Amino acid sequence: MDSLESGQAREHIEMVERILAESSQRLCHGAEYFIVWGLYSAAATVGWQLIANGVLPVWSAWWQAGLLAAAIVFSIVRGRTKRAQELRRSLVQREFFNVLWLTMSLAFIANVAAYKIFSGWASAAIWTFAEAIVLLYIGLHGNRRAQICGVLVVVSLVVANFSAPSAAGYVLAAGMLAGYAGFGISELFARD
């Protein structure tokens, strides 16, 4: 076939338009990751608050390492399983993973390598900040639940700023739980 008749050209254009309209631009972000990491970050923040308030001894912070290891192992195992089942990845999806890993990596670096600058509740707040970026990025792609949860996380940050030092950790943890883990749960139930 060297050239097309106008009828065929129309048929081809219509097919292209249909494919582009049907191509999924929805972000599939893995609700379970949000639940696991939201629960972990909230538990760790509550743990630090309890230590700061003298309710728990300092050595009790070690259980957080166990929780962190469990969350990491879960993410790796689940990620491998999902990758094996994945048959298509959209450009939007790739962009989301880039944003996710950049945000979380920078938050991790700030936490570990700049702990003198991000000391005290700033170290927990930076995770709140990172979670808000991820949620609001998903929200930018039209996910209303992510928009609401992202705003919730940001509000918790502001409220924590004006809270008493004995309660700031609880407020941040509430934001992580309701905003990040809450978003994961809402997505789980919203799946079609």
Added chain:
Amino acid sequence: MDELLLSKIRLGIVAELLTADWIAFSELARSLDVSNGNLGAHVARLVEAGYVDEEKSFVNRRPLTRYRLTARGRSAFVAHVEQLQSLLKAHGRP
């Protein structure tokens, strides 16, 4: 017009890959509703022309072939669709 993209199946493959980072062979066959043999022949021509990149790997000991659109394929697609639209315009159909 781009001769390679005059085929409806090849044009469909490129259109599917346009918004995708990558698509597996089986998923392409399913979404375009073509047989594996038919898709294999068409996609091989696109790979040969440098329009599409092919990646072969094993996931859980099962072979997985994935395709992604190259910059060359993207440019060719855009130019081809523009020409299709010009043709339609010339025939009085916007």
